[in-house]
Amino acid sequence: MGAAVPGVPARTDNIGADILSRVIWGAQVTILVAGARHAARLRNGVVLGFLAAVTRGWLDQLISRRHRSADGGADLIFALVVLSVLPTDIYI
Numbered sequence: 001m002g003a004a005v006p007g008v009p010a011r012t013d014n015i016g017a018d019i020l021s022r023v024i025w026g027a028q029v030t031i032l033v034a035g036a037r038h039a040a041r042l043r044n045g046v047v048l049g050f051l052a053a054v055t056r057g058w059l060d061q062l063i064s065r066r067h068r069s070a071d072g073g074a075d076l077i078f079a080l081v082v083l084s085v086l087p088t089d090i091y092i
Helices: 019-026 028-055 057-085
Strands: none
Touching: 019 028, 028 057
């Protein structure tokens, strides 16, 4: 790693290139895909939420249960990741 350079928010590599700008440049496609995915989920959530609020009844129940079942997957994966990095000898 290179030394800290004034005016550069992150360190530089051994040839003097700013590491932060290189990471951001390399992650452009990932950031674009993630942003598009979030925009699509927001649009779908607004449309389905409005549809559930207007129709009520069985369609509201179906949309709500589908949302709850899909939303729980991320929480489960996060909990498994947290449990995998914790030491096994923790007692509460």
